[in-house]
Amino acid sequence: xxxIIGLVGLxxxxxxxxxxxxxxxxxxxxxxxxxxxALPRVEVKAGAHGDAPSAWQGVNLIDVLRAQGAPVGxxxxxxxxxxxxxxxxxxxxxxxxxxxxxxxxxxxxxVVLVDKHEGKPLDAKDGPYRLVVPDDARPARxxxxxxxxxxxxxxxxxxxxxx
Numbered sequence: 444x445x446x447i448i449g450l451v452g453l454x455x456x457x458x459x460x461x462x463x464x465x466x467x468x469x470x471x472x473x474x475x476x477x478x479x480x481a482l483p484r485v486e487v488k489a490g491a492h493g494d495a496p497s498a499w500q501g502v503n504l505i506d507v508l509r510a511q512g513a514p515v516g517x518x519x520x521x522x523x524x525x526x527x528x529x530x531x532x533x534x535x536x537x538x539x540x541x542x543x544x545x546x547x548x549x550x551x552x553x554v555v556l557v558d559k560h561e562g563k564p565l566d567a568k569d570g571p572y573r574l575v576v577p578d579d580a581r582p583a584r585x586x587x588x589x590x591x592x593x594x595x596x597x598x599x600x601x602x603x604x605x606x
Contacts, residue, residue, distance in 0.1 A: 465556070465572050467511055468593035482506045487555050489575055491582035499575045501557030504528070504592070505545045513594050515546050522598035529595055530574055533588035538574070540584075542594070553577055556589065 482502040490496040509515050514523040519542060526542040543549040555575045558565060565571060569587040576584045 465589050466591045467507065468591065469511055469513065470594065470596050472511070482510060485555060487553065487575060487577050489577035491585055498561050499555060499557045500559040500562065501555045501572070501575070504540075504554040504556055504574070505547065507556060507592065508542070508545065508594065511594075513542065515542070516548055519543060519546050519548065522596070525597040527595050527597055529591075529593045530584075530586060530589055531591040531593075532586045533590050536586055538584040538586055554584075556592075 483506060484500060485503055486498055486500045488496040488498055505515060508528065514520075514526065524543055528540045528542060528545065529537055530539075531537045540552065540554060541550075544552045545554060553576070555577075556572055557575050558570065558572055560569075565573060565587075572589040573587040574585055574589060576582070579585070
């Protein structure tokens with residue numbers, strides 16, 4: 444079961460979705476819209492498609508997940524190790540990351556939900572939020588115009604037959 448939750452840091456007046464809201468979905472959670480200002484800001488230097496590295500500012504995706512109660516750190520064990528994060532752009536493009544891949548106790552892959560490039564807000568084409576994944580060899584997961592982030596439980600309760 445999935446519930447839509449606003450990403451930490453987005454202000455929504457009167458309970459309606461803001462046009463630039465990024466929705467966070469997690470199993471068993473009530474729908475809320477939140478604000479990212481409470482999360483630590485980070486800056487990464489990265490370049491894509493042959494561009495020279497430049498400065499991107501935002502929040503670590505794992506911090507967003509942690510703030511929303513995702514099973515990270517010592518809580519990431521058992522069937523939670525099959526959980527993954529799906530990120531969707533305004534045009535429907537989607538990318539995924541395993542939760543363990545993002546968790547510092549496991550893979551520690553840096554994925555940043557950015558809202559600024561070189562200190563300036565992202566333009567309408569890229570923003571208001573995009574993902575930057577500095578260590579990916581190909582920037583295919585650097586999606587722009589992020590609209591949704593979902594934590595998905597992938598574990599099945601059925602045991603696979605032995606072969």
